[in-house]
Amino acid sequence: MDFGYWRTPLISFLFVLIFRSAWPTNLSAPILKEVSSSVLSWEPSKVNNVTYTVQYRADPGQEWHYLCGCNQPQFSFADGDFYGKIFRVRAERGNQTTVWQESDKIQCRHINACAPLLNLTVKNYKVLLWMGDKDESLKKEFGSHIIFRASYWKETNASDKQERNASGKILQIEGLEAGQKYCFNIVYVLYNEPYGSPSRVLCEVIPETSTVQNLRIIISGVLIIVGLMIFGFCLYFVYKNYKRIKTFLQPPLDIPEHIEEFFSGEFPHHELVCISSEELGSNDLITLVPEQIREEEEGRSDGRENSISPDIAK
Numbered sequence: 636m637d638f639g640y641w642r643t644p645l646i647s648f649l650f651v652l653i654f655r656s657a658w659p660t661n662l663s664a665p666i667l668k669e670v671s672s673s674v675l676s677w678e679p680s681k682v683n684n685v686t687y688t689v690q691y692r693a694d695p696g697q698e699w700h701y702l703c704g705c706n707q708p709q710f711s712f713a714d715g716d717f718y719g720k721i722f723r724v725r726a727e728r729g730n731q732t733t734v735w736q737e738s739d740k741i742q743c744r745h746i747n748a749c750a751p752l753l754n755l756t757v758k759n760y761k762v763l764l765w766m767g768d769k770d771e772s773l774k775k776e777f778g779s780h781i782i783f784r785a786s787y788w789k790e791t792n793a794s795d796k797q798e799r800n801a802s803g804k805i806l807q808i809e810g811l812e813a814g815q816k817y818c819f820n821i822v823y824v825l826y827n828e829p830y831g832s833p834s835r836v837l838c839e840v841i842p843e844t845s846t847v848q849n850l851r852i853i854i855s856g857v858l859i860i861v862g863l864m865i866f867g868f869c870l871y872f873v874y875k876n877y878k879r880i881k882t883f884l885q886p887p888l889d890i891p892e893h894i895e896e897f898f899s900g901e902f903p904h905h906e907l908v909c910i911s912s913e914e915l916g917s918n919d920l921i922t923l924v925p926e927q928i929r930e931e932e933e934g935r936s937d938g939r940e941n942s943i944s945p946d947i948a949k
Contacts, residue, residue, distance in 0.1 A: 661731075662680060662682065662685065662726045662727075662728055662731050662732070662733045663680060663681065663726070663733065664725065664726065664733040664734050664736055665677035665678060665680070665687060665708070665724045665725065665726055665733070665736050666678040666736070667724065667736050667738055670722075670738060670739070670741065670745040671745065672713075672746075672747055673711060673712050673713035673717075673746045673748070674709055674710070674711050674712075674713075675689070675709065675710045675711075675712065675722050675724070675738060676709040676710075677708050677709070677736070678708065679708040680708075680728075682728065684728055684729075685726050685727065685728045686704050686705065686706060686726075686727050686728070687704070687706075687708065687710075687724055687725070687726055687727070688703075688704050688705075688724070688725055688727060689701075689704075689705060689710045689722060689723075689724050690702060690722070691720045691723075692720065692721055693719065693720055693721075694721075695721070699723065702722075704727075710722075710724075712746075713746075713747065713748070717741050718741055718743070718746060718749065718769065719741060719742075720740070720741050721737060721738060721739075721740055722737070722738040723735040723736060723737045723738070724736050724738075742769075742770045742772040743768065743769055743770055743772050743773045743831070744773055744775075745772075746831075747831060748831055749769060749773070749823070749831045749832065750769075750822075750831060750832040750834050750835075751766055751767065751768060751769075751783060751821050751822070751823055751834050752766065752767040752834065753765070753766060753767075753819070753820060753821050753834040753835060753837060754837075755819055755837050755839065757839045757840075757841065757842065759842065760809065760811060760813055760841055760842070760843070761807060761808070761809050762787075762807070762809075762811065762817070762819070762839070762841070763805060763806070763807055763808075764785055764801075764805070764806040764807075764808065764819060765804065765805060766783045766785075766801065766804050766805070766806065766821050767804055773823070777825060779802065780825060780826055781823055781825045781830065782800055782801065782802045782823075783800070783801045783802075783804075783806070783821050783822070783823065783824070784798055784799070784800050784801075784822050784823075784824045784829070785798065785799050785800075785801060785806055785808070785819065785820075786798050786819070786820055786821070786822075787811075787817055787818065787819045788817065788818055789812075789815055789817060789818075790815075790816040790817065790818055791815075793818070800824065811841045813841050813842065814840070814841065814842075814843060815840070815841055816838055816839065816840045816841075817838065817839065817840075817841060818836050818837065818838040819836070819837050819839075820833050820834050820835065820836045820837070821833070821834045822834065
């Protein structure tokens, strides 16, 4: 066997083995997939022990912000508001890094929480809802299958909601109760199922029409005139029947005799017998006896004396 014939291929093979062992395999840059359902994904690397760094920024030219060093070839951003943001990803292994790969700007078709835009105008008793999209990506993706659904309710009764679907961007709502405050919001509907997040809630008071306002003024004026007429009639009736009313409202009073005597001023006057200090002893009591009582006592004494005198005469 001729060894020289196999020497050259053998040396080449050994050289390749030594070269591959001396230099690690080069990393390939991640290949980004389509962003869907708030998940950024890419093709995994063909080598082991690779991590992927994910960053984002709001607009071109702004600073990049770190999000994660991922071990898996995907990153979910459902918990944050990344609408309108741009992602970039690169692979890293030891001291090796790949070039950055940038995603497209995140639009509504890339996320599950996109909310429609809502404005409203109130004119007379009608409400016009102006509905719009943050971008045209949903219309391009789903066409006429995605529409708006408007909900409205009285502020005092949020449980009683009414709903109306609209394929256009303007919806007129009539038949609302004047003077009441109504609230409105909208949401996307895809294949008859809610899609994404609802819009902001707007509340407005429904004004009265000019006819209702004029009718209210007329009724108020009539009630005021009728009230004034009734009040005037009551005053006239009181004026013409003042004495009768006074007699009717004044109950009879029976005044007791002692109170009547007190107010009449007719009091019995009794003379007091004054005894001089010379006729009183040191231990004598002073007794004031009214004149009337004294006369009665004297009358009784005279009667007793007259009854005793005949006996003595006998």
